[in-house]
Amino acid sequence: QSALTQSRSVSGSPGQSVTISCTGTSSDVGDYNYVSWYQQHPGKAPKLMIYDVSKRPSGVPDRFSGSKSGNTASLTISGLQGEDEADYYCCSYAGSYSLVVFGGGTKLTVL
């Protein structure tokens, strides 16, 4: 069982928006603004999409955005495209004991 809870799957049609949630606790997501999101296509390495809750690395489209409220972080993808179909993982700093925790992943299907 992963430390952070994500829904197993989400889907949307091209052009629509989807939101993927990541629920932690007051010891990780709720206590630190160190949430990151990764996109992983089948057979490929994960790719950083969002860091520090809402910052985008250079080269990541602005269709990807991140936010946080309380113990839940969210990744929103607007203007869905076929290439967005992938697994998405959240990650958070969890303090000086657990340090780094990942979510179980959410499979995004573009219909």
Next chain:
Amino acid sequence: QLQLQESGPGLVKPSETLSLTCTVSGASISSSNFYWGCIRQPPGKGLEWIGSISYSGYTYYNPSLKSRVAISVDTSKNQFSLKLTSVTAADTAVYYCARMAVYWFFDLWGRGTLVAVSS
């Protein structure tokens, strides 16, 4: 352009030690702005952070693996290495090397290498 490349045995016997080497190319591993991390992913499952190391050798480990893990760094070779002892089938996974920024996110990843534990 910075790249990370994992190299490992592919197959390890139960109870033995898994050894993985991560080679960094295109930049020096000796940067105070970054740590270097190991993450694994069992087939069909999610990501699990194993541990991270600074260029000076300061380490952080996942508490659930800490008793079996050691990560070391060799700045002369621009490499860092993972050792995982007493492996079982549950340690079968794709093992990734990644660069970890000081604020706990992984901005560059290697392609990963599959390590199977089987007799």
